[in-house]
Amino acid sequence: MPTLLKKALRDVRQRLGAYLACAMLMAIGVLFYGAMTQVAANMPVAMQAFYSEYRFADAFATLHALPASRLKRLTAVEGVEAVSGRLTATAKVLGDTREDTTGLRLISYDPAEQNRLNDVLITEGLPLNAGSYAMLLTEGFYRANGLTPGNTLTLAFRGRKLSFTVAGAVQTPEYIYITPEGSIMPDNKNFGVAYVPLDILEGLLNAGGARNDVSIRFKPGYTFRQLERSLIDALSPGGLTRLYAREDQASHSMLRLELQGIETMVSVLPVLFLLLGAMVMSVVIKRMVEQQHAQIGLMKAFGYSGRAILRHYAVYGILVGLMASIMGGVLGALTAGYIADMYASYFVMPGISGTFSFARVAQLSLLALAFGAGASLYGARGVLRRTAAMAMRPATPEGGNKPILLERLQPLWRRFSATAKLSLRNLFRSRSRSLLTWLGLSICYALTAAVFAFSPMIEYMMQENFTEVQRYDYRIGLVNIADTRQLEQTLLSMRPVALAEAIAELPLQLRAGAISKDTALLALPEDATLYRLFDDARQPVALPRAGVVLTYRMARELGVAVGDTLLLDISYPDTEVPAVVGALCEQYTSSYVLCNRSYLSSLLHGRQFATGAMIKLAPHATGAETERLAQRLNEAENVASVADVAQMQQNMHELIQTSMGTLYAMAVMAIFACFAIVYNAGVVILSERTRELASMRVLGFTLNETSRVVAFEQLALIAAGILLGLPFTGATMEALANSMASDTYAIPADVPFSSHITSVLAMFGAWLAALLVMRRKVAKTKMADVLKGQD
Amino acid sequence: MQELIRGIDIKKIYKTGDVQVEALRGLSITLYEGEFIVILGPSGSGKSTLLNILGGIDAATSGQVLFEGQNLCAAPERVLTHYRRQAVGFVFQFYNLMPNLTARENIQLAADIAAQPFDVDAMLRDVDMSDRAGHFPSQLSGGQQQRVAIARAVAKNPRMLLCDEPTGALDVQTGVQVLRVLRHFNRDYGKTVAIITHNAGIAGMADKVFTIRDGVIAAKHRNAHPIPPEEVAW
Structure with a gap:
C-alpha cells in the first residue's frame, strides 16, 4: 500500500467521527437516490406499458345518450383509431351502519367486446359473465374493504336496492389514482369503481343501446387539438357535456404530477445533501491541512510537489465519498421496497417495483466521490500557495489581528467576558x-x-x-336536475335538516384569448352561508351579483384579472356566453369557477335548476336522527351521491x-x-x-x-x-x-x-x-x- | 518556613500497549512557602511529570500529594480544578497564550476566575508590558509572550508558580528578563516558584535545588547565596 494512502487511512481513523458525519450527510443523498431512483425510473415505464397494453384512451367524452349507430360513425372520423362506448352511473353501497356513505362509480363492461379501450387487468377473481349481477372492483376499494370473490355488496341505486356478487379485483389505466368527488386524496375505503356487465347496467338505466361515456383512441400522429372540432361535431347529437384530452383525465394528471414531483425529489435532494456533506468536508480538510502544516512543509522539503500533496488530500474526500456510497447504498437497498410499496398504495398499477439498482447507485456514488474529492481539493487548495518554509510555520489567522466588527462597538464589546471575546474573535477570523x-x-x-x-x-x-x-354537513348530487326551491323545501322537511342550499355544478370550459381551460362551474345561492369564499389574506369574498369568481391560480393561467371578460362554454345546456371576472379567491382543495345561482339563470335565459344541495344539520341533531336522514338520502331515487363531510x-x-x-x-x-x-x-x-x-x-x-x-x-x-x-x-x-x-x-x-x-x-x-x-x-x-x- | 505542598512516595507509570515506562519511582519532595526552587535533570528524568502531578494536571499512579492536609492524588476533578484555580500558576516553555486575546485580555482571562486576583494593569507593569497591552500574541516576541504568560499565571494570586522550562525557547537576554520577572514575583509577592530546567546555570538563582535522575531525587542542596538572574551562566 502506498505510504501516503496509509497516512490518509490512519488520519481518517483518528478523526473518524468528523469524517463519518460528513459521509453520513452525503449518504442521505445516496440513500434518497437509491431508494427513489428505481421508483422514478420504473413508474413512467410501468405507466406507459400499462397504458399501451390496456389501451388507455386519448380522449374522453361524457354525454346524455349517444345512440349505438352514432358511436359506430365515430370510427370514421379521420385520425380516430378506436372507440369504446360505455354506460356510467353512481351508486351507494349500503353498509353495516345506515349512515355509511360509501360510493361506487358503476361502469358497464361488455364481456364480448374485443380490444376495448381502458381495459381492465383482473388481479384476483374471474371475468364477468353477461347477465350476472356481479362486479369487478378496483383493487384499492377491494382491498381496503377486505373483500373476496363471492362476497355480496348491496347497492342503493336510483331508489332500488340491488345485490351484486363480487367477482374480483381489477387494475385499469383509467383509475390508477382514484379520488372521490370533492377530495384530493384517495379514499379507498369509501370510494371505488365497479365494473358491471353491460346488459345489467343497460337494463337498470333503460339505456336502450345508447351510451353516456365514450373513450377514443387516436391514430399515431394525431393530437387532441387536431381532432377536437370533428369529435365535438360527431358527439354533439348525443348531448355532449364534456370532451377532454388524456392530459385532463384525473388519474393521468395526478400521476403526471406525482412523477414530476419524484423527478424533482430525485434530482434536487440527493445533490443538496451531497453539497451539504461536501461543504462540511471542505471545512474539516481545511482545518486538517492547517494542523498538518509542518508535515506538508516537510513533504515539500522532501521534494513532493504541491499537486502531489493536493492529490493526497483528495484521497480523504474519496474515502469519505466511498463511505457515503456504501452507507447510502445499503440503506437505500433496505428502504427501496418500502418506498415502492408506499407508491403502490397510492397508484394502483402493475410494475411499480423498488428493486434496488446498483447501477444507478453507482452513478450517484461516482458523484459522491467527485463531491468528496472536490471538497477536499477546495479545502486543501492553500497547499499550493505555500512554500516548504512557509508551510513549516503555523498559518496566520484569516483575519490577521485586525479588530473584528463587534470590537468597534466598544460599549458592547466591553460587556463580553474574555471567553466570549475568544469565541467571537475566532468566529469572525x-x-x-x-x-x-x-x-x-x-x-x-x-x-x-x-x-x-x-x-x-x-x-x-x-x-x-x-x-x-x-360549512355544510352533507352534500348531495342528483341524478336528474331539480327545481331549486322545491329541492330546498323537500330537504328542509326532513329532520334534522336545519338549512339546505341548492347548488348547480356544471362542466365548463373557460376561454381567454387563445387559452382555454376545462373546469367546473359551481353556482351558489346569492346569500350562501354553507359555502364561503376567501381571498389570499383569508378575508371573506362576497359572491358578485354578476360575473364569476376564479381562483388566483386559474386567473394566472388564463392571464386575466378582476374586470376582464372571459368566454364561458357551458356544456349543459350548450351555451357560450361572455362573463366578467368579478373577484378572485383562494381554494385549497378544488378549483371551481363560482357564481351566484341567479346570475347562472340569467346566463341560461332564466332557466333555474339544481344539480345538488348542501345540507346543514340542526345543532342538537341526535345520532339516530342523523342516521335516518343518511339512510333516506342514500335510498332516494334522484340522489346520486351523498358526501358526509x-x-x-x-x-x-x-x-x-x-x-x-x-x-x-x-x-x-x-x-x-x-x-x-x-x-x-x-x-x-x-x-x-x-x-x-x-x-x-x-x-x-x-x-x-x-x-x-x-x-x-x-x-x-x-x-x-x-x-x-x-x-x-x-x-x-x-x-x-x-x-x-x-x-x-x-x-x-x-x-x-x-x-x-x-x-x-x-x-x-x-x-x-x-x-x-x-x-x-x-x-x-x-x-x-x-x-x-x-x- | 511553612510547608506548602508535600509529595510522598510518588510513582508514575505510563503504559503504552504492552510497554510500561516508570517515570517516577517513589519520589518524595516538599516545597515551602516563598521558596525559589529549581529542579534539574536530564531529558526523560521525570521532572515534567513531577511538576504536572504537583500542579494537579496529571495523576500519580501511587503515592500522595498533600496540600493543606488534602491528598490531591485521591481528589476528584472538581477539587483539582479548584486547586489549580486558586493555588497554582503554570508557566510553560511554549507560553500557551490565547492567540485571539490581547496581552491584557489573556491576563484578564485568568483574573476573571480567581477569588482574589491582582490588578491586571499592575501585572502588565510588573512584567514591563504595559505598552504592549493591546497586542495579540502573534505581535509579540517570544520573551514578551513568556512575560505575559507569567503575568497571567500570577494574576490569579496563586500560592505557587510551577514553571516548565520557562526559558527553554528563549535566547540569553530574553531568558534573563523572564527569570528576573519570576524572581520579582518570588521576592516581592512572596510566591513560591518552582522551575524545572536542564540548564544547570539557573540553579544558582535558587534557594533550593533538586536533581532528579531516573525518576527519583538524586541530589538536593540549599544555596546559601542565590545569585541574581543577570549572573546566571547560560
Whole structure:
C-alpha cells in the first residue's frame, strides 16, 4: 500500500467521527437516490406499458345518450383509431351502519367486446359473465374493504336496492389514482369503481343501446387539438357535456404530477445533501491541512510537489465519498421496497417495483466521490500557495489581528467576558469556515422547518376547507336536475335538516384569448352561508351579483384579472356566453369557477335548476336522527351521491397520518444533518483550540466553563443559521407549494409558527447532543501532553 | 518556613500497549512557602511529570500529594480544578497564550476566575508590558509572550508558580528578563516558584535545588547565596 494512502487511512481513523458525519450527510443523498431512483425510473415505464397494453384512451367524452349507430360513425372520423362506448352511473353501497356513505362509480363492461379501450387487468377473481349481477372492483376499494370473490355488496341505486356478487379485483389505466368527488386524496375505503356487465347496467338505466361515456383512441400522429372540432361535431347529437384530452383525465394528471414531483425529489435532494456533506468536508480538510502544516512543509522539503500533496488530500474526500456510497447504498437497498410499496398504495398499477439498482447507485456514488474529492481539493487548495518554509510555520489567522466588527462597538464589546471575546474573535477570523457552517445550518433549518410545516399545512388546508369554506354537513348530487326551491323545501322537511342550499355544478370550459381551460362551474345561492369564499389574506369574498369568481391560480393561467371578460362554454345546456371576472379567491382543495345561482339563470335565459344541495344539520341533531336522514338520502331515487363531510374529514386525517412515516423519516434526516454540521463545527473548533482549552483548564477553569467557549461559538453560528434559515424556509415552502399545486388543489405556502419552533428546538437539540460529545472530548484532553509541545 | 505542598512516595507509570515506562519511582519532595526552587535533570528524568502531578494536571499512579492536609492524588476533578484555580500558576516553555486575546485580555482571562486576583494593569507593569497591552500574541516576541504568560499565571494570586522550562525557547537576554520577572514575583509577592530546567546555570538563582535522575531525587542542596538572574551562566 502506498505510504501516503496509509497516512490518509490512519488520519481518517483518528478523526473518524468528523469524517463519518460528513459521509453520513452525503449518504442521505445516496440513500434518497437509491431508494427513489428505481421508483422514478420504473413508474413512467410501468405507466406507459400499462397504458399501451390496456389501451388507455386519448380522449374522453361524457354525454346524455349517444345512440349505438352514432358511436359506430365515430370510427370514421379521420385520425380516430378506436372507440369504446360505455354506460356510467353512481351508486351507494349500503353498509353495516345506515349512515355509511360509501360510493361506487358503476361502469358497464361488455364481456364480448374485443380490444376495448381502458381495459381492465383482473388481479384476483374471474371475468364477468353477461347477465350476472356481479362486479369487478378496483383493487384499492377491494382491498381496503377486505373483500373476496363471492362476497355480496348491496347497492342503493336510483331508489332500488340491488345485490351484486363480487367477482374480483381489477387494475385499469383509467383509475390508477382514484379520488372521490370533492377530495384530493384517495379514499379507498369509501370510494371505488365497479365494473358491471353491460346488459345489467343497460337494463337498470333503460339505456336502450345508447351510451353516456365514450373513450377514443387516436391514430399515431394525431393530437387532441387536431381532432377536437370533428369529435365535438360527431358527439354533439348525443348531448355532449364534456370532451377532454388524456392530459385532463384525473388519474393521468395526478400521476403526471406525482412523477414530476419524484423527478424533482430525485434530482434536487440527493445533490443538496451531497453539497451539504461536501461543504462540511471542505471545512474539516481545511482545518486538517492547517494542523498538518509542518508535515506538508516537510513533504515539500522532501521534494513532493504541491499537486502531489493536493492529490493526497483528495484521497480523504474519496474515502469519505466511498463511505457515503456504501452507507447510502445499503440503506437505500433496505428502504427501496418500502418506498415502492408506499407508491403502490397510492397508484394502483402493475410494475411499480423498488428493486434496488446498483447501477444507478453507482452513478450517484461516482458523484459522491467527485463531491468528496472536490471538497477536499477546495479545502486543501492553500497547499499550493505555500512554500516548504512557509508551510513549516503555523498559518496566520484569516483575519490577521485586525479588530473584528463587534470590537468597534466598544460599549458592547466591553460587556463580553474574555471567553466570549475568544469565541467571537475566532468566529469572525475563521471567515470561510464560519460562512460555510452558517450556510449549511441555515439550509438544514429550512429543510427541517419545511418538513415540519408540511403536516400542519395539510391539516390547516383541511381545517380551512371543512370548517371555513364548506360549512355544510352533507352534500348531495342528483341524478336528474331539480327545481331549486322545491329541492330546498323537500330537504328542509326532513329532520334534522336545519338549512339546505341548492347548488348547480356544471362542466365548463373557460376561454381567454387563445387559452382555454376545462373546469367546473359551481353556482351558489346569492346569500350562501354553507359555502364561503376567501381571498389570499383569508378575508371573506362576497359572491358578485354578476360575473364569476376564479381562483388566483386559474386567473394566472388564463392571464386575466378582476374586470376582464372571459368566454364561458357551458356544456349543459350548450351555451357560450361572455362573463366578467368579478373577484378572485383562494381554494385549497378544488378549483371551481363560482357564481351566484341567479346570475347562472340569467346566463341560461332564466332557466333555474339544481344539480345538488348542501345540507346543514340542526345543532342538537341526535345520532339516530342523523342516521335516518343518511339512510333516506342514500335510498332516494334522484340522489346520486351523498358526501358526509365529517367522514371525509376523518378519512383525510387518517390518510395524512399514514403518510407521516415518510415525513418523520425526512425530519430525522434533516435533524441529523443539523447534528452532523454542528458536530463537525465543534470538532474543528476543538482541534483549533485544544491548546487554548487545555490552558484554560490549567488556569483553573472548570470543564463546563471551558466547554462554554465551544458552546458559545456554536450557539452564535446556530443563531445566525436560524436567522438566515427564516427566508430560506419561506423560499423552500414557496417552491414546494408551487411544485405541488395542481388544478385539483393548491397548498398554502405559509410556514406555521409551530414549525419554526420545532425547527429551532431541533437545532438546539442537535447543538446539545454535539455539545455533550465535545464536552467529553474536552474532559479527555490530556492537558500536560497538549501544553508540552509547540504548535 | 511553612510547608506548602508535600509529595510522598510518588510513582508514575505510563503504559503504552504492552510497554510500561516508570517515570517516577517513589519520589518524595516538599516545597515551602516563598521558596525559589529549581529542579534539574536530564531529558526523560521525570521532572515534567513531577511538576504536572504537583500542579494537579496529571495523576500519580501511587503515592500522595498533600496540600493543606488534602491528598490531591485521591481528589476528584472538581477539587483539582479548584486547586489549580486558586493555588497554582503554570508557566510553560511554549507560553500557551490565547492567540485571539490581547496581552491584557489573556491576563484578564485568568483574573476573571480567581477569588482574589491582582490588578491586571499592575501585572502588565510588573512584567514591563504595559505598552504592549493591546497586542495579540502573534505581535509579540517570544520573551514578551513568556512575560505575559507569567503575568497571567500570577494574576490569579496563586500560592505557587510551577514553571516548565520557562526559558527553554528563549535566547540569553530574553531568558534573563523572564527569570528576573519570576524572581520579582518570588521576592516581592512572596510566591513560591518552582522551575524545572536542564540548564544547570539557573540553579544558582535558587534557594533550593533538586536533581532528579531516573525518576527519583538524586541530589538536593540549599544555596546559601542565590545569585541574581543577570549572573546566571547560560
